[in-house]
Amino acid sequence: MKPPPFRYHDPRTVEEALGLLAEHGDEARLLAGGQSLVPLLNLRRVRPRVLIDLNRVEGLDGVDAGAGVVRTGALARAVGVERAPAVASALPVLPEALLHVAYPQVRTRTTIGGNVAHADPAAELPAVLAAVGGDVRLRSAGGQRTLGWSAFFSGRHRTACRPDEMVVAVDFPVAEGFAYTFSELTPKLGSFAIVGACVGLSRSGDEVTGARIALCGVADTPVRLQAAEQRLTGGAVDAAALEDVRALVAGAIDPPGDLHAPGGYRSHVAGVLVVRGLRRLWGAPA
């Protein structure tokens, strides 16, 4: 298991990296943590002519939790974000979800930008990004732009990131009053989710004032369940609401089956995880 030949570059600055991207475009791949790309290279499932190693690029590994947003540099390692006290207090669902990403050893290499850019349909972080309504910041030699999560994720392992662009940061907004929880069902601890659910609620007394529900593992991209969110808003999380939400979840998705689970099962489990997440956040038995 060795990759086909490629040219290797290890730029030291973002500008240098963007210059290489501008030159090589879709013949190039960016190497960040390598936890997905290197196996794909070795299995010869991707065959870039040029590999641009970002690991020596300065200034992309910041983690900043302030001013209503957790901004992680593209090269911030998962383990650093997971253990940053400022992140844990601003947006505890981020470390909670990161704990489900593979194993600690892998997370010491995994980068936030790489995880998001890889756009695996079963990956946890894209679902969190969808739930919090986050953005992905892109740069190219020609400029920069910011895409909302739904514009960014365009398909299975596909994003709106152009061949001359790279992810430089990922923004996870911190909405006042929202609490989130993340849960998933996996074939084994640390593997990709069969289904994962990131559920958020804000409340005023016994009334839901806002709901955010996102799933991974049920479609080519992360999915926000707006109908279920609307059903919850303005009422209590009671048995009737949960039953409606369950039906709305099932109605909103049509997951494909794979080796680990058929589609119908995924659809059912999505409802289970969402309902359980809501009950956990609501606190009272419903």
Next chain:
Amino acid sequence: MSDAMSRPGTLVGQRVLRVNDGKLLTGAGTFVDDLHLPGTLHAVVLRSPIAHGRLVAFDAAEALTMPGVVDVLAPEEARDATRPLRCVWLMPGQGQVDYPVVPRVVRHVGQALGVLLATSVAAAEDGAERVRMEFEELPCVVDVEAALGDAAPQLDPGCPGNVAVDLPRGDPPDAVEAAIARADHVVAMRFAIQRLAGSPLEARGVVASWSPATGELTMWSSTQVPHHARDHLAGALGLALDRVRVVAPDVGGGFGPKDHLYADEVLVCLAAMRARVPVKWIEDRREAFTATVHGREQIHEARLAFDDDGRFVALHSDVLADLGAHPSNVGAGPAFVATGMLEGPYRFDSSGGRVRGVLTNKTPAGAYRGFGMQQAAWVRERLVDEAARTLGADPAELRRRNMIRADELPYTTHTHQNYDSGDYAAALERATELVGEGLPAAPDDGRRRGVGLCSYVEFTGLGPSAVQEIVGFALGGYETAVVRVEPDGRATVLTGVSPHGQGLETSLAQLAADALGLPITDVRVVHGDTATAPYSAAGTIASRSMTVGGGAVVRAAGRLRVKILDLAGHLLEAAPGDLEIIQGVVQVRGSPTAAVPLRTVAEKAWLAWGLPPGMAPGLEEKDLHDPQDISYSYATHAAAVAVDLATGRIEIERYVVVHDCGVIVNPMIVDGQTHGGVAQGIGNALLETLVYDDVGQPRIATFHDYVLPGTGEVPDMVVEHTQTPSPFIPGGMKGMGEGGTIAPAAAIGNALANAVPEIAHLVTETPMTPARVWGWLDAAGVATDW
């Protein structure tokens, strides 16, 4: 270091730290891929991309122009230069008894066809992409029951209907049927056991080196069986045995699949002979999923007949074993053992079965830890629990009532197993007690909880050569040990068994150290090289290394001790019977001043001056140990599970093993083997399965697809032992390497059925993944919405 580490005569039974762990844990082990011979070329084995078809064109011209590519061994060339590999375990009437190194018609994806050599692995893989192979595709058959159908493609002319083996087992069918007809109740169920991969941490690998000057071929191989591999390699290449040397360096696990020589290994050696430089081939994981034998896949149509009072009357299973593309070296052996051990620890008026070994277009199935006994336990123990449910009886009580009592041993089963010694009910009793202890009060979390048992008897220590002959397993059943005290007073043990993770370097040394009065640090176990190790026909398979190989060490070391005492008595002018050996010093018992260092005794022996009349020079004894009979270990496992009715997920909350493998040489190693075995059994029960599509393409390529248990899936477990010595093995050991894997599926399945009796009749298939269990819950109307 414990006291025991430095006190001689007491090492057996001690948790002696493994002598080779320092090397392994610091990354200083030498595995096949760590060998770097000058000028080595790297091989890629060219393999069939299709499941069934005739190779009609092979063109390596473009590949040979690629940078670094040196040679391509084409299928035709390989076929001309090799003889077929013979199956080792032949059942009566077996329709295919060997298989070509390179076939004209491929029968499974991954079948080896040729070899490409290049100066690096990457260059070899680049080159292999440019080798063009064209096939005339043939219809294929993937499912074992479909293979029996009239319309199924026929895979081998010797196996009409794709049936390679069809054998009755146990009592005559009429007798079993009559007994079943007499019984008050019959539980009949169909069990499907999935196809598994043994998944050693180190996949297979070979470094081959040919010396044209001497006509000697050396193969370093990640194998469990260096001599066996050598014999077959010489046979395939038409070389004399003395011109072929096989070395197993450090080997990172085997679990059964490395129990024979593979066609691709022959091809790599052939390529090295042609290239006249060393060639290295390291199997990658994706390759291993189709190139290394699989295990387990069987269907059992099974019946347990019993009376109103709970007495077992009869047991029968009709087994379809999916052999894959051709009978492997062991062919239908696992199904033979599955039916042979079906009766387990219970009495029946009558018992029997039928074994059909069926060919399909999948990777051949071979040995995998448990070797049929996992299937036997799953089938029998699930039936026992369903019988208990039918009767409204306690499953433990029903087992106890039917168990062969200690005072009934030795006991011969209907499949001619001569159970030797033990107390099966005691293990059941203790496991039942332990599983209830320490279970936290079940939280009210909506999950159902249940407890399940699995009791089994394990065939270990293959085996007397005469038994091997009776069952047609063409491997001598003996092992040889040479024990030598070197002139410096340290001891060397040469053994034919070939450890690959079991810790035999330590446990065999413990046996010798005790006999010779040496500290463990003064005993070295040498193994794995056919140039130095005594001949071993069977090698390290079938839980036999400690019984057969260890028994040889006990006897050789015991005889050497006698000689040491004789010579020391001569030197000390004392009666040998008054002497003891403490810490490498021979002394008169109770009189440590009258002593001679073992080193001095050894110097005299090897100098051979002034020996007593008639004493031969040297301090070396050899023992060839063909055991008197099989040794039967046994255990009861108990699992406590929680079942999520909304997701089907099973969590193991407690796992208990009460086990007897005779005399335990190193409890730490035995516990470790048990833990690892249970982990693999949990993979079998809940996680692992090899999947093919309907045109014979594997859907499994990585450990993302094939789910092995990890720390999250394997609970802490309670392991207790009793020790009933084997009456047949010097030292009293029984085998235990496979035991842990045998029971988990049945214990967990029974716990699931106990927790959710509404689905008990459906608990017939493994792995019990959340999706599958949820399907059962949904079908029975007990699945919850959340």
